[in-house]
Amino acid sequence: MASDKKFFIETYGCQMNFADSEIVNSILIEDGMQPAETPEQADVVLVNTCSIRENAETRVWNRLKELRTIKKTNKELTVGVLGCMAERIKDRIIEQEHLVDIVVGPDAYRDIPRLLKEVDDGRKAVNVLLSLEETYADITPVRTVGNGISAFVSIMRGCDNMCSFCVVPFTRGRERSRPMESILKEIQQLSEDGYKEITLLGQNVNSYKDGENTFAKLMYEASQVNPEIRFRFSSPHPKDFPIDLLHIIAEQPNLCNYIHIPAQAGSDSMLERMRRPYTREQYLALIDQMREIIPGVSFSTDIIAGFCHETEEEHQQTLSLMKEVGYDLAYMFAYSERERTLAHRKFEDDVPEEVKKRRLSEIITQQMDIQKVRNQEEIGNRHLVLVEGTSKKSEEQLSGRTDTNKIVVFDRSDFEPGDYVEVEVTDSTSATLLAKPIKKSSITEFFGAAVEA
Numbered sequence: 001m002a003s004d005k006k007f008f009i010e011t012y013g014c015q016m017n018f019a020d021s022e023i024v025n026s027i028l029i030e031d032g033m034q035p036a037e038t039p040e041q042a043d044v045v046l047v048n049t050c051s052i053r054e055n056a057e058t059r060v061w062n063r064l065k066e067l068r069t070i071k072k073t074n075k076e077l078t079v080g081v082l083g084c085m086a087e088r089i090k091d092r093i094i095e096q097e098h099l100v101d102i103v104v105g106p107d108a109y110r111d112i113p114r115l116l117k118e119v120d121d122g123r124k125a126v127n128v129l130l131s132l133e134e135t136y137a138d139i140t141p142v143r144t145v146g147n148g149i150s151a152f153v154s155i156m157r158g159c160d161n162m163c164s165f166c167v168v169p170f171t172r173g174r175e176r177s178r179p180m181e182s183i184l185k186e187i188q189q190l191s192e193d194g195y196k197e198i199t200l201l202g203q204n205v206n207s208y209k210d211g212e213n214t215f216a217k218l219m220y221e222a223s224q225v226n227p228e229i230r231f232r233f234s235s236p237h238p239k240d241f242p243i244d245l246l247h248i249i250a251e252q253p254n255l256c257n258y259i260h261i262p263a264q265a266g267s268d269s270m271l272e273r274m275r276r277p278y279t280r281e282q283y284l285a286l287i288d289q290m291r292e293i294i295p296g297v298s299f300s301t302d303i304i305a306g307f308c309h310e311t312e313e314e315h316q317q318t319l320s321l322m323k324e325v326g327y328d329l330a331y332m333f334a335y336s337e338r339e340r341t342l343a344h345r346k347f348e349d350d351v352p353e354e355v356k357k358r359r360l361s362e363i364i365t366q367q368m369d370i371q372k373v374r375n376q377e378e379i380g381n382r383h384l385v386l387v388e389g390t391s392k393k394s395e396e397q398l399s400g401r402t403d404t405n406k407i408v409v410f411d412r413s414d415f416e417p418g419d420y421v422e423v424e425v426t427d428s429t430s431a432t433l434l435a436k437p438i439k440k441s442s443i444t445e446f447f448g449a450a451v452e453a
C-alpha cells in the first residue's frame with residue numbers, strides 16, 4: 001500500500017518541469033502519500049529530468065548514481081525518473097542502471113500511483129506514452145517549493161514547432177492547450193492564497209488556443225482577476241507574435257513590461273538552418289513595434305552559439321543583432337547535439353568545441369557589457385519592486401524584481417517579502433540594481449488604473 005509512504009521530488013530543467021513537479025505532488029498527496037523533507041527520509045525519490053542539452057542529462061546521470069548509494073543503505077527505496085529524459089532513454093535507464101525502478105513520461109503522471117504499486121509487487125514499471133489531450137487541467141498543483149509569492153501556471157503542453165536543434169517536441173509531444181476556464185480558476189485560487197506574481201507557461205504561448213480564446217484574450221482575462229497580481233509569460237515565438245497582446249500589455253498595469261523573445265541567432269542563413277521561420281529584419285521590426293507600443297519595455301532572449309556549419313560571419317551577425325536590440329538579459333548556450341532532432345539527422349555538428357566555447361564567451365562578454373550600460377542608465381529611475389526575499393549577500397537587505405524583470409537590492413527597513421515597494425535606483429552592476437526604498441506602494445498606485453480596453 002502506498003498510502004503511508006513518503007516521497008521526495010527533485011526537479012531539473014525549465015520552469016515547465018517545476019510546474020509539472022507540483023502536479024505530481026498533488027497526484028501523490030491525493031493518493032495518500034506524504035512529502036518528505038529530504039531524499040534520505042523518503043521511501044520514493046522521483047527525479048524530474050531535462051534533456052535539452054548534454055550537460056543537463058549528465059547532471060541527472062550523476063545524481064542517479066548518488067542516489068544509488070542511498071539505495072545501498074535503504075534497500076526499500078524506490079527511485080523513479082520523470083520528465084523529458086524518460087521517453088528517450090527508458091531502456092537504458094531500466095536495464096543498465098539497476099538503480100531505477102520506475103520511468104514516467106511527462107504525459108503519464110496520473111499513472112504514477114499505479115506504477116508505484118507495480119514496483120511494490122516486485123516489477124519495474126514504465127509509462128512513457130505521450131498524449132494528444134493530457135493537460136492536467138483538473139489537477140490543482142500543490143506548491144511545496146517557492147516563496148508563496150510567485151507561482152507558475154502551465155497553460156499548454158508540448159510543442160509543434162520542430163526547430164531543428166530542439167528535442168522538446170520529441171520529449172513532450174504534440175502541442176495542446178489547457179481550457180481557459182481551468183487556467184482562470186487556478187489563478188483565482190492563487191489570488192485567494194495571496195500570490196502576487198504569476199507566470200503563464202508554455203513552449204510556444206502564441207499558439208495557445210481554446211476554441212475562440214487566443215493567448216491575448218487569456219492574458220487579458222488573467223489581468224482582470226486581481227489588479228494587484230503581476231503577470232508574466234514564457235515563451236512566445238517571434239514568428240507569429242500577437243500584436244493585439246502588445247496593446248493589452250500597454251493598457252493593463254499588471255501585465256509586466258517585459259518580454260522574453262528568443263532570437264536564437266542573428267543571420268537569415270542560420271535562422272533558416274535552425275528552422276526558425278523569421279528573418280533578422282522581421283525580428284528587428286517586431287522589437288521596434290514592441291518598443292513603440294509599450295514604452296520602456298525590456299527584453300530577454302535565448303541564443304545558441306556554434307550551431308551546425310556556423311561561419312564566423314554568422315557568429316558576427318548574432319553579436320550584432322544582440323547589440324542592436326540591447327537585451328536586458330540573455331540565456332546563452334553552446335549548441336549541444338540531440339538525438340532524433342532534424343539537425344542530428346541532417347546536419348553535421350561540425351563547429352569544433354573550442355570554437356563553440358570561444359564564440360559563446362564572446363557573446364556572453366558582449367552581453368555583460370550591454371547589461372552594464374543599460375543598468376547604469378537606470379540610475380535615478382523609480383521602479384515598483386515586488387519583494388521576493390532576503391538578499392543573498394546580506395540579511396539587512398531585501399531583493400526583488402522590477403516590472404521589467406530587473407533584480408533590485410535595497411535596505412530592509414520595515415518591508416517584507418510580498419510587499420510592493422517604490423524604489424529609486426542609486427547604483428548598478430551588470431546583474432543587479434541597487435536602490436533606496438521610497439515607500440510601500442501598489443500596482444494601482446504606482447502605475448495608475450487600467451486604461452479601459
Ligand code: SAH
Pocket residue numbers: 052053165166167168202203204235236237262264302303304333334335336337338
Ligand atoms: N520553447 C522555448 C525554448 C525552450 S528550450 C522557446 O522556443 O523559446 C530553451 C532554450 O534552450 C532554447 O530557446 C534554446 O536557446 C536552447 N536550446 C534548445 N535546444 C538546444 C540545443 N540542442 N543546444 C543548445 N541550446 C539549446
Ligand code: SF4
Pocket residue numbers: 159160161162163166167168169203204237
Ligand atoms: Fe524547442 Fe523550438 Fe519548440 Fe522552443 S519552439 S520548444 S526551441 S522546438
Ligand code: F3S
Pocket residue numbers: 012013014015016017049050051052083084167168171172
Ligand atoms: Fe528540459 Fe524538457 Fe524543459 S528538455 S528545458 S525539461 S521541456
